[in-house]
Amino acid sequence: MIRATRWTFGALLLLAAQPAAAQLRLIPQIGIYMPFADLPSPREGAQELKKETTLAYGGALELGTPDAVSFRVNVLHATDSEVPVEDVGCQVDCARSTVIAASATLALRPIPTLILVQPYLLLGVGVKRYDFTRPDLEDEGLAAVLNDQNQLMGHLGIGAELNLGLVRLVGEISDMVSQFDTEDDVGESDQLQHDVFFTIGLVIGG
Numbered sequence: 001m002i003r004a005t006r007w008t009f010g011a012l013l014l015l016a017a018q019p020a021a022a023q024l025r026l027i028p029q030i031g032i033y034m035p036f037a038d039l040p041s042p043r044e045g046a047q048e049l050k051k052e053t054t055l056a057y058g059g060a061l062e063l064g065t066p067d068a069v070s071f072r073v074n075v076l077h078a079t080d081s082e083v084p085v086e087d088v089g090c091q092v093d094c095a096r097s098t099v100i101a102a103s104a105t106l107a108l109r110p111i112p113t114l115i116l117v118q119p120y121l122l123l124g125v126g127v128k129r130y131d132f133t134r135p136d137l138e139d140e141g142l143a144a145v146l147n148d149q150n151q152l153m154g155h156l157g158i159g160a161e162l163n164l165g166l167v168r169l170v171g172e173i174s175d176m177v178s179q180f181d182t183e184d185d186v187g188e189s190d191q192l193q194h195d196v197f198f199t200i201g202l203v204i205g206g
Contacts, residue, residue, distance in 0.1 A: 022063055022064050022065060022070075023063070023064070023065065023066060023205070023206040024061070024062070024063050024205055024206065025061075025062045025063075025066070025070075025203055025204065025205045025206035026059065026060075026061055026062075026203075026204040026205055027059055027060040027061075027062060027170060027201040027202065027203055027204070028057075028058075028059040028201060028202055028204070029057065029058050029059055029060070029076070029170075029172070029199040029200065029201035030055075030056070030057045030199060030200065030201075031056050031057070031197060031198045031199030031200060032053055032054070032055060032056055032197075032198050033053065033054050033055070033056035033076075033078030033079075033081070033099065033195065033196070033197055034053045034196050034197075034198065035050075035051045035053075035081075035193070035194070035195055035196070036175075036194035036195075036196050037191065037192065037193050037194045038050045038051075039051065039180055039193070051081045051082070051097055052081045052082045053081070054078055054079050054080065054081040055078075055079045056076055056077060056078045056079065056197050056198075056199065057076075057077055057079075057199075058074070058075045058076035058077050058197075058199070059074075059075060059201070060072045060073065060074040060075075060105075060201070061073045062107065062206075064107070066109075066118070066161070066206055067109060067112075067113070067118065068109055069106060069107065069108055069109065070106070070107045071104070071105075071106060071107075072103075072104070072105040072106070072107055072122075072124070073102075073103075073104060073105075074101075074102070074103045074104075074105045074122075074124065074126070074155065074174075075100070075101070075102045075103075076100070076101050076174065076176075076197050076199070077098065077099070077100045077101075078098060078099040078100070078195070078197070079098060080096045080097070080098055080133075081096065081097050081098070081099075082096060096132070096133045097130060097131065097132050097133075098130075098131045099128065099129070099130055099131075099176075099195055100128070100129050100131075101126060101127070101128045101129075101153060101155070101176040101195065101197075102126050102127055102128075103124040103125060103126025103127075103153070103155040103176075104124050104125060104126060105122050105123065105124025105126075105155050105157075106122070106123050106124060107120050107121070107122055107159070108120060108121045108122075108123060109121075113163075116162055116163050116164070117160050117161070117162055117163075118160065118161040118163070119158070119159070119160050120158070120159050120160070120161065121157070121158055121159075122155060122156065122157030122158065122159060122172065122174060123155070123156065123157075124154070124155035125152070125153070125154055125155065126152075126153055126155055126176075127150055127151070127152060127153065128150070128151050128152075128153040128176055128178045128195065129148070129149070129150050129151075130148060130149050130151070130180070131148050132147070132148055147181075149180070149181060151178035151179055151180065151181075151193075152178060153176050153177055153178035154176075154177045154178075155174060155175075155176055155177075156174070156175045156177065157172055157173055157174035157175060158172070158173055159171060159172035159173070160172075161203070167202070168202075168203035168206075169200060169201065169202060169203070170200065170201045170202075170203060171199070171200050171201075172197075172198075172199050172200075172201070173196065173197070173198055174196065174197045174199070175194055175195075175196050176194075176195045176196070176197070177192060177193070177194055177195075178192070178193050178195075179191070179192060179193065180193045
């Protein structure tokens, strides 16, 4: 009986020492996508390809303690963006591109809540996919100018969560850093691509 009591007391002490139970939260997001680096041209000596800013949306499923550290599965999608290809004389509707980024990300909160705002950092890894459609380029026999591809990426970001009582909102800036391959860059170092998402989201649950 005494041994059982000791085990029970020890178990209660262990549970008391554990952090608060993890919470599961869903965060749908919407915002804009802005490429901070031009795509390298697949043609030697040609001008780099500049994608346009466009609408973005996505979401995160987050598990953890909202005032400490939490783990996310994060997905963001950038809708169709125009890609002019000036070196072949195409300025309008040459090609369009979408970008989707999926990551496993930690949300780190080293700074305590400031009044109603909780700042945090985002750090993760994942996969980014570039999808291209080439209506005018295909008509000109230049379908290989841009190629769909998947790239490993790093996810770096900052955010802030606003607690309004019944409603919690988040604002985030996420930089999805990866490489982009072209057909003639064998043996050369690839140029880093910074695909940046500015989003706001609504916290559901937790």
